[in-house]
Amino acid sequence: MTGAGAPDQRPTDCHDLRVAIVAASWHATVMDGLIGGAQRACRDYQVEAPHLVRVPGTFELPVVADALAAQGYDAVVALGVVIRGGTPHFEYVCSAATDGLTRVALDHQTAIGFGVLTCDSEEQALDRAGLTRSREDKGYDAAAAALTTAQTLRSVRRGYD
Template sequence: MARRGAPGLVVPASRGLRVAVAVTRWHTDIVDTMLDRALSALREAQVQQPTVAKVPGALELPLMCQHLAKHHDAVVALGVIMRGDTPVFDHICATVSSGLLRVSLDESTPVGNGVLKVEDETQAWARSGSSESIADRGHEAVVAALYTAHALHDCAPPTLTG
């Protein structure tokens, strides 16, 4: 995995932001590790009481994220899509990714995409944020969503009064 050019982002202080995390029920051992890392990043950011919503699988993530985006400043999607024996892997990856992007654009709410698209469990664990991992996608998805939420807030037009 290429890390060259990756931004050196720290967890931004985000007290007062409302954040939700949507997670899948597939590959729960890996996803639970990613959720723990995401929640750790939210604690570090001083986000109070993040919402956690579980869905059956990756295809349900965009709808849940759209629902959560209506009442939160940022949303994070976590899951694992692993290539199987049938040819649906590419379709599911594309559908979930485009669905999450659409939610972000339609709702004007950042959606941190922490959905792993991998060949096997080894690749998933390598990106899960476990102590042996080379990447921490749950943590990174939270940081990306928080940075974007702050950027949107800072660029928001002034509120009109009177």
């Protein structure tokens, strides 16, 4: 079970952050759960109106996250799911999404919440999607990480540690 050792993190006031959520469209039930979790985290962290953008799939997340970061968003939460199949497609898409989102974070010095599920089965994805019967809420976790990182970046830029 993943999630063991997660930090005990309490929501803080992030009302002054500009936040975008970019979400893939494949696997609608899983994606609805991930988006719902990210939106719950935004509410808990007092982000009033996160901007939601949908893209076709996980492969398209980095280019849209890049455009959002270039527009000055303080945090971008990237949500997607890739389920292993019988071809190398899984490895290519997972690698491209991970590398691309990392590049966006570094190029723009923008907090990127990595909410891309890389699962062997749909059951694993559903278990991490933040749905009623899920054991984990990776959409929430990705948004919380992005918001906390955005606050840390703001402090670093102001000369605080």
